[in-house]
Every structure is written in C-alpha cells, then in structure tokens.
Amino acid sequence: MNTVLMAIAIIKDGDEVLLRKVDPAKNPYNEPWALFGGRIDGEGTVNELLNIELGERWDINVSVDEKLWWDEEVKIDHDGKTKRFIYLDALCSVASGSVTPVNKNEQLEWVDLSNISNYSLNPPSLVVLKRLSYL
Numbered sequence: 001m002n003t004v005l006m007a008i009a010i011i012k013d014g015d016e017v018l019l020r021k022v023d024p025a026k027n028p029y030n031e032p033w034a035l036f037g038g039r040i041d042g043e044g045t046v047n048e049l050l051n052i053e054l055g056e057r058w059d060i061n062v063s064v065d066e067k068l069w070w071d072e073e074v075k076i077d078h079d080g081k082t083k084r085f086i087y088l089d090a091l092c093s094v095a096s097g098s099v100t101p102v103n104k105n106e107q108l109e110w111v112d113l114s115n116i117s118n119y120s121l122n123p124p125s126l127v128v129l130k131r132l133s134y135l
Helices: 046-058 113-118 123-131
Strands: 002-013 016-021 036-039 060-076 082-097 107-112
Touching (some): 002 046, 002 060, 016 113, 036 046, 107 113
Antiparallel strands (some): 002 016
C-alpha cells in the first residue's frame, strides 16, 4: 500500500478558523467543509511545501505557529487506489495573500469557533478540530 504524506494547516486568526467548501467534483468525502492542506512531495521543508500548495491553490501563504501532531487514515485516492494518508497537522496564521479562492467552485469562509459546529466537516478536519477542543 502506498503512503501519501499531507500537511494540514489549521489557519486561525483570533477566534476564527478559515474553512473551505470543497469543489464537489474533487471531494473524496460527503462533507463539504474542510481545513487546508496538500501533499508533501519534493524537496523542501514542510512549511515551504505547504506554502507552495496553498499559494497555487488559494493564493495565500502561512506561517506555522505550532506543529501539533499527526493523524492517519486509509482511503481511496483520486486515482482509484487505496492508500494510507498521514496528516501532519499545524496551527498556522496567514502571512500573506488575499485569502480568496482560486477555483470558482470553492468557497472560503472565516468561521467563528462558537459557530464551527454548524458546518459539515470532512473526517480529517473533524478529528483535528475536536482534538483542539474547537468542537
């Protein structure tokens, strides 16, 4: 079984967390809302590779404020193959960028922590936000 390494950014500003409503055509889950992240491929630090992904897909760069932990799940990837995904979770803040979606089929929203339970979150995001006691 192949393993995919992913960096997950919990982008926070005060009492708000930035969520994205995933393009349904690209969403491997039934739940539409998610945190940000991307595959860790190539050379560079996790922070550098995360910012490449975030910059290309959402026009933002983040600073990693705290490295948290890791999670894993086994699921079917976009290519139809079952893979083990390992998520490296990090609490981040926006360093630069416009925080606007590059893909017109996605929506970005700053969500107050007191309202986050009203969002249908994908399983990896739910795990992280519960661990942070945001849910």
